[in-house]
Structure formats: C-alpha cells, structure tokens
Amino acid sequence: MENGIKKQIERLKVEKNAVILAHYYVPGEVQSIADYVGDSFYLAKVAKQSKSEVIVFCGVAFMGESAKLLCPGKKVLMPDPSADCPMAHMVAEGKIAEMRARYDDLAVVCYINSTAELKCQSDVCVTSSNAVKIVKALPNQNIFFIPDEHLGRYVAEQVPEKNIILNDGFCPRHKAITAGQVRRQKQIHPHALVLAHPECVKDVLDLADYIGSTAGIINYAHDTEAEDFIICTEHGVVYQLEKNDPDKHFYFVEPCPVCVNMKKNTLEKVLYALQTEESAVEVSEAVREQALTPLKKMLELAK
Ligand code: 13P
Numbered sequence: 001m002e003n004g005i006k007k008q009i010e011r012l013k014v015e016k017n018a019v020i021l022a023h024y025y026v027p028g029e030v031q032s033i034a035d036y037v038g039d040s041f042y043l044a045k046v047a048k049q050s051k052s053e054v055i056v057f058c059g060v061a062f063m064g065e066s067a068k069l070l071c072p073g074k075k076v077l078m079p080d081p082s083a084d085c086p087m088a089h090m091v092a093e094g095k096i097a098e099m100r101a102r103y104d105d106l107a108v109v110c111y112i113n114s115t116a117e118l119k120c121q122s123d124v125c126v127t128s129s130n131a132v133k134i135v136k137a138l139p140n141q142n143i144f145f146i147p148d149e150h151l152g153r154y155v156a157e158q159v160p161e162k163n164i165i166l167n168d169g170f171c172p173r174h175k176a177i178t179a180g181q182v183r184r185q186k187q188i189h190p191h192a193l194v195l196a197h198p199e200c201v202k203d204v205l206d207l208a209d210y211i212g213s214t215a216g217i218i219n220y221a222h223d224t225e226a227e228d229f230i231i232c233t234e235h236g237v238v239y240q241l242e243k244n245d246p247d248k249h250f251y252f253v254e255p256c257p258v259c260v261n262m263k264k265n266t267l268e269k270v271l272y273a274l275q276t277e278e279s280a281v282e283v284s285e286a287v288r289e290q291a292l293t294p295l296k297k298m299l300e301l302a303k
C-alpha cells in the first residue's frame with residue numbers, strides 16, 4: 001500500500017516537474033520521499049534556488065507562504081492547508097506600531113515562524129539557525145524580536161550589547177518541555193548530552209550542552225563522539241538522527257513533544273496534492289511586495 005503510494009508520487013513528481021521539500025518534524029515516511037529535508041532556513045534557500053515548476057511543501061503554513069514569497073512564479077502546494085503554526089500569529093494587534101513609536105532606531109526582527117502579514121511589518125526575518133548572526137549584524141541598538149519570546153531571550157543572551165525587547169509568543173510544544181522533565185531523563189541516562197532547540201524555555205536551555213536549530217541538533221549528534229543524547233525538540237527529528245547514526249541512542253522527555261500540525265503531512269495527502277493541485281498557496285501582490293523585503297534581507301545577511 002505504502003509502496004504503491006510512493007510509486008505514484010514518484011511518477012507524478014516527474015510528470016509535473018515537481019520537487020518535494022520536507023521539514024524534519026513531518027512523519028518519517030514523508031521525509032523518506034522528499035527530495036530535500038531540512039530546517040526552516042535550508043528549505044527557504046532550496047525553494048528559492050529550485051528549478052522545478054511545482055513545490056510540494058511538507059511543513060506548516062508559514063513555510064509554504066515563505067516559499068511562495070520567494071518564488072512567485074511557482075505553484076506551491078501544501079499537502080494539508082490547515083497545518084499551521086500557532087506561534088506564527090502571536091503578536092498582539094498594534095504592538096509593532098507601539099514599539100516603533102517608542103524607539104527611533106528600532107529594528108523589528110521577525111522569526112520566520114510568522115504570518116506574511118507580520119513579515120510585512122518587519123525589517124528582517126531570521127530563523128533559529130541564523131538569528132544571532134543577523135541580530136549582531138544589524139546597525140540598530142533597539143530590537144523588537146517577534147513572535148517567539150524564548151528564541152528572543154536566547155538571542156538577547158548571545159548579543160548582550162543590544163537592547164532586545166521580547167514579545168510573549170511561544171511554541172506550545174517547546175514551551176511544554178520542562179527542566180524537571182530533562183533532569184528526569186538525565187537521571188536515567190546520566191552520560192547523555194542534552195541538545196535543545198532555542199524555542200525551549202530558559203530553564204531547559206540552561207541544562208543544554210548544545211543549543212541550535214533542528215539541523216544544528218542533527219549535525220551535532222552526528223559529529224560528536226558521544227553516543228547518548230537527550231533531545232529537547234519535536235520528535236520528528238528522530239527519523240534523521242537514527243538514519244545518520246543507527247547505533248547511537250536518542251531519548252526524548254516524557255510526554256514526548258509532538259507538533260500536531262507537522263504530523264498532518266501524510267503520504268496520502270502528498271499524493272492528493274500532486275494529483276489535484278488544489279491546495280496551492282496564494283499571496284496577494286501587495287502583501288508579497290512588503291513581506292519579501294525582510295526575507296530577502298535575511299538571505300543577504302546570513303550569507
Ligand atoms: P528549525 O527547523 O528552523 O530549527 O525550526 C523549528 C520549528 O519549530 C519549525 O517550525
């Protein structure tokens with residue numbers, strides 16, 4: 001059954017000149033049929049450089065939207081258009097205008113996990129893999145970091161010379177990981193290294209041996225000689241971790257962090273998206289013009 005679906009996807013992909021991109025949090029069987037699997041930054045770059053006419057983006061809405069902003073001429077299909085990231089909406093109405101009125105030299109730095117409407121009001125986008133580098137490179141002293149409070153706090157610690165104003169957005173999955181849960185895993189696996197995503201709360205990051213994006217965590221686990229790891233991020237990364245290092249051991253906190261939206265991506269829905277081309281992402285020209293500027297600035301500053 002699964003093989004039959006995979007063959008049909010493969011055939012349609014060639015027929016329609018399509019490329020399949022998948023984030024590390026989508027189910028393993030979806031990652032297995034993707035042409036490119038990666039973190040948010042890598043996938044945005046791949047989308048921009050792709051020569052295919054159709055992009056099937058297995059992730060959540062802000063990822064498909066960013067791909068459409070970067071490649072307006074391409075058809076960007078989402079296997080499940082209802083897969084959305086709740087954090088992408090978490091900036092209170094009027095908050096950005098209020099901050100701009102308060103500080104003359106303010107830069108609004110927008111995590112890519114955000115709606116196109118929020119990007120329109122921002123100066124530069126960042127992802128978890130380039131946020132520190134980009135905030136350091138900005139000439140501005142005052143930074144309003146939206147929407148994620150926790151990534152913002154992590155960046156503020158790395159760039160103490162700047163005034164970073166935090167917003168109260170969060171990822172429900174990463175916020176639910178507690179220091180107590182990590183300590184419990186440490187008791188069971190005392191030699192394990194703790195690898196954490198910067199969307200985690202500060203108490204968890206304080207326990208981490210390494211902090212980085214999903215790709216950062218996966219590369220770190222592969223490159224280091226250690227064999228046991230406590231992984232503080234969404235469970236989907238285990239597919240790549242185990243593929244790279246089948247003999248290493250990866251433990252997650254209890255209860256295991258699972259992003260329900262990422263898990264809406266299934267093989268059946270990828271096939272349906274390719275068959276029907278129904279779920280194409282649309283962005284109005286007016287929104288595209290404004291939202292593209294901070295995304296392009298990110299790609300330049302991250303070089
Ligand atoms: P990265 O893969 O860029 O680390 O992002 C994590 C995330 O939460 C994406 O939704």
Ligand code: SF4
Nearest residue numbers: 060085086171173259
């Ligand atoms: Fe959003 Fe968190 Fe899911 Fe990432 S893991 S898509 S930040 S809800």
